[in-house]
Amino acid sequence: MTDFMEIPPGRHYMKRWYLSCMLWFFGRAIQAAARVDDGVKSEFAAMPDNFTFCLGAFPSGPYMVVGKDARGRVRYLGSCISDRTIHLHLMFKNPALLFRVFAFQESTSVANARNRLYVHGDVPQACAVVRIMDMIQVFLLPKFLAKRAVKRYPAWPLKRRTLVRAQVYVRAFAGL
Amino acid sequence: MVTPDYYEFGSRAHIIAGHGAIEQIPGLLSSMGAQNPMVITDQGVVRAGLVDILLQALDSRITVKTIQDDVPADSDLKTVHTLAGQYRKYGCNAIIALGGGSVMDTAKGVNILVSASSDNLLAFSGANALTHALNPLVAVPTTAGTGSEVTQVAVISDPDNLRKLLFTSGFLMPDAAVLDPRMTLTLPAPVTASTAMDALSHAVEACLCMGRNPLSTAHAHEAIALISHNLVPVIRQPDHKPGRLALATGAALAGMAFSNSMVGMVHTLGHAVGSVCHAAHGTCMAVLLPYGMAYNLHKTQHLLADLLLPMAGADVYARTHPAERAQKAIDWIHRMNQRLHQATAGAHAVCLRDIKNQDGKGLVPRHLLPRIAHTALGDGSIFYNPEDLDYDDCLMVLEAAFDGALLDLSRVKKG
Numbered sequence: 001m002t003d004f005m006e007i008p009p010g011r012h013y014m015k016r017w018y019l020s021c022m023l024w025f026f027g028r029a030i031q032a033a034a035r036v037d038d039g040v041k042s043e044f045a046a047m048p049d050n051f052t053f054c055l056g057a058f059p060s061g062p063y064m065v066v067g068k069d070a071r072g073r074v075r076y077l078g079s080c081i082s083d084r085t086i087h088l089h090l091m092f093k094n095p096a097l098l099f100r101v102f103a104f105q106e107s108t109s110v111a112n113a114r115n116r117l118y119v120h121g122d123v124p125q126a127c128a129v130v131r132i133m134d135m136i137q138v139f140l141l142p143k144f145l146a147k148r149a150v151k152r153y154p155a156w157p158l159k160r161r162t163l164v165r166a167q168v169y170v171r172a173f174a175g176l
Numbered sequence: 177m178v179t180p181d182y183y184e185f186g187s188r189a190h191i192i193a194g195h196g197a198i199e200q201i202p203g204l205l206s207s208m209g210a211q212n213p214m215v216i217t218d219q220g221v222v223r224a225g226l227v228d229i230l231l232q233a234l235d236s237r238i239t240v241k242t243i244q245d246d247v248p249a250d251s252d253l254k255t256v257h258t259l260a261g262q263y264r265k266y267g268c269n270a271i272i273a274l275g276g277g278s279v280m281d282t283a284k285g286v287n288i289l290v291s292a293s294s295d296n297l298l299a300f301s302g303a304n305a306l307t308h309a310l311n312p313l314v315a316v317p318t319t320a321g322t323g324s325e326v327t328q329v330a331v332i333s334d335p336d337n338l339r340k341l342l343f344t345s346g347f348l349m350p351d352a353a354v355l356d357p358r359m360t361l362t363l364p365a366p367v368t369a370s371t372a373m374d375a376l377s378h379a380v381e382a383c384l385c386m387g388r389n390p391l392s393t394a395h396a397h398e399a400i401a402l403i404s405h406n407l408v409p410v411i412r413q414p415d416h417k418p419g420r421l422a423l424a425t426g427a428a429l430a431g432m433a434f435s436n437s438m439v440g441m442v443h444t445l446g447h448a449v450g451s452v453c454h455a456a457h458g459t460c461m462a463v464l465l466p467y468g469m470a471y472n473l474h475k476t477q478h479l480l481a482d483l484l485l486p487m488a489g490a491d492v493y494a495r496t497h498p499a500e501r502a503q504k505a506i507d508w509i510h511r512m513n514q515r516l517h518q519a520t521a522g523a524h525a526v527c528l529r530d531i532k533n534q535d536g537k538g539l540v541p542r543h544l545l546p547r548i549a550h551t552a553l554g555d556g557s558i559f560y561n562p563e564d565l566d567y568d569d570c571l572m573v574l575e576a577a578f579d580g581a582l583l584d585l586s587r588v589k590k591g
Contacts, residue, residue, distance in 0.1 A: 124554025
């Protein structure tokens with residue numbers, strides 16, 4: 001074989017930075033909503049203690065890790081998956097496909113239907129995590145964007161749409 | 177049909193279909209270098225004399241090492257592990273699965289263990305956990321319904337944890353599917369009806385759900401036509417071989433379609449009814465199919481309207497106003513259930529309340545509907561349904577299906 005110049009794969013640094021920021025805030029929002037929202041609380045209540053799941057992209061991230069500890073408290077555990085046991089992986093085939101979801105070009109359910117998303121772990125728990133993700137997207141996004149991200153925009157009561165949403169935002173920024 | 181901007185479709189199943197198809201099995205196995213198969217089947221198949229027909233079709237090239245005929249109606253982990261031990265004990269190098277969905281899913285589970293030299297099936301559950309090709313597996317369906325002979329899916333019960341484990345991998349596709357009408361001639365009318373309605377539900381959901389694509393829809397439309405035009409005639413004349421072959425072909429086509437597009441809420445709720453109440457899968461599908469179609473009507477009206485053509489034929493389709501075709505397709509399924517109910521002397525259930533065991537005792541009591549609705553929320557097929565489903569939605573549909581009442585479409589939430 002003749003010598004050839006090795007061409008390193010290109011990297012989309014801005015997309016990766018954007019995804020890392022979104023996953024960081026999304027993870028903290030899950031932690032916040034698990035404290036203040038009954039819907040998210042009840043989904044986590046059905047999960048076992050010491051349960052950890054991650055959302056990310058093959059082959060090397062970025063990732064978001066969220067766990068429920070031995071006392072039942074839900075915590076955002078950062079972006080590193082190598083130093084802990086993860087019970088449920090929700091992994092997109094590559095970062096570009098994860099970007100489509102977090103840029104609101106495609107909903108999680110459409111991504112799943114188009115085989116863009118691998119689920120490794122318990123299916124009922126994966127269903128619960130997707131429902132949590134849908135609720136977080138409704139909390140965080142304006143209605144016109146959230147309608148693109150979820151199958152059905154929910155008719156929540158006023159308190160949940162305003163007070164609880166504000167609490168989720170404040171706690172997510174503050175890391176509470 | 178709007179073509180999705182991306183889709184995947186795969187079906188490498190080798191299908192041998194027709195009168196005398198099982199006589200091709202020796203040649204098939206020989207070409208795969210597998211002369212020592214294990215036959216996996218169940219007691220019903222043995223009593224129907226189908227194992228004898230199979231053995232007569234096998235010639236001197238094939239030595240059946242063992243026949244395992246104790247597969248239960250709901251394939252489970254214990255059975256799979258036991259049969260894997262028998263496979264190794266007798267030195268088999270292939271599997272012939274002769275039976276319905278439970279037998280074929282059990283055979284797939286056994287094949288995972290013996291091919292991977294493992295004793296832990298749980299390690300392979302979920303999507304794409306298999307990384308290597310499996311040993312030769314020939315599927316001979318004795319019902320026309322499950323489609324498992326051409327799917328890359330296996331569902332196996334974990335009774336200790338009251339759940340059903342899903343295995344999906346391209347490697348789970350049998351090496352050959354042998355569709356011989358002799359294998360379904362003795363099927364009782366109620367089982368013929370419920371299994372064919374199971375296949376119809378695969379085809380209909382393949383057309384409606386989020387993973388649909390032009391190739392799966394093409395397979396599904398042909399499946400709907402074959403099943404719709406042949407089911408009632410076969411119930412009335414059970415030894416009608418061309419009709420039996422048409423149903424088997426329809427079930428295989430539906431299997432190919434849903435294996436690629438996946439299924440939605442009819443299976444979401446049906447799996448839950450099956451796991452909570454141990455009701456037969458095909459019966460649950462028959463009852464729930466029109467309710468799933470009605471629930472998704474506002475999101476899939478154009479797709480449902482297209483189904484009227486393969487279901488009811490060109491005359492009915494042409495006579496029906498385009499705006500009414502979707503509702504007519506739903507009504508057609510309700511009517512088909514009624515016709516099957518009459519043709520089977522009431523044995524085919526038209527509502528959940530009617531589902532009974534062999535002693536005539538109701539299997540789905542009303543007080544279990546909330547538990548069924550809760551269980552349904554953990555079924556993976558819920559992802560693929562066009563409209564979202566929460567606990568209240570599941571319960572609303574189950575309550576309507578329990579009484580056989582029409583679904584109140586004004587209560588379906590639209591976001």
